[in-house]
Amino acid sequence: MTPAVPQPRSSPDAAPGSADAALARRYATELGWATAGRAPLRLLTGALFDVLELPAEAGHAVLRRGVRTGPVLLSGARMGLLVAAGGADELPGLLDWLEWGPVALDLTAVGAGGRVTAPPLPGAPGDSPGAAVWLRPPEPRRAPGPGLPALTGFGSSGGDAPDLVRLVDAAANECHRVRLSRARSGELTRDGADQPLAFS
Structure with missing residues (x-):
């Protein structure tokens, strides 16, 4: 029996006629995403997609590497990589399997019950400085599932779907590079200073 997927809905919190209400309607009608x-x-995570979050500097390096991703958003100094629902739950185990477990990486995931800032969709008004933006926007009228990185087997991608293992490995590598760079320049925070550094 297939679990029921929550029906998309416009945000009940957005004032009718506001830009937020219009954007919520577009997310619901064009993508089927709840806000x-x-x-x-905010976009609600966990039902149709989860989000891997990492420093923007590391995220840009992942994109330059040509790793296949789904939609990608940028919100301030953080980048969000949309992955198949359930990817957030897989992240800790994948990091352990890829031998990143003991290394403090600034790589987190937002899954069931989470929320991320909803960037304006292409063609929508409202590009205020510091606001979230789509670097790789979602495709209208396309279900997010097949095009999002998913766990299809450790290191073996099924068909044309992006592979969560490869994406997490690339993201972990780039997060670690950023961390080493910050350590060399003395930018590590107090919390980060107590964590082990892995040198390659």
Whole structure:
């Protein structure tokens, strides 16, 4: 029996006629994605997709490497890589399997019950400085599932779908490079200073 997928809905919190309400309607009708809140509007994670979050510097390096991704958003100094629902739960085990477990990486995941800032969709008004933006926007009228990185077997991608293992490995590598770079320049925070560094 297939679990029921929650039906998309416009944000009940957005004031009718506002830019947030219009954006929430577009997310619901064009993508089938649920939203909540206002100023800023939030995308609900866990039902159709999860989000891997990492420093923007590391995220840009992942994109330059040519690793296959799904939609990618940028919100301030953080980048979000959309992955198949359930990817957030897989992240700790994947990092252990890839031998990144003992290394403190600034790589997190937002899954069931989470929310991320909803960037304006292409053609929508509202590009305020510091606001979230799509670097690789989602394709309208396409279900997010098959095009999002998923766990299809350790290191073996099924068909044309992006592979979560390869994406997590690339993201972990780039997060570690950023961490080493910051350690060399003395930018590590107090929390990060107590964590082991792995040198390659």
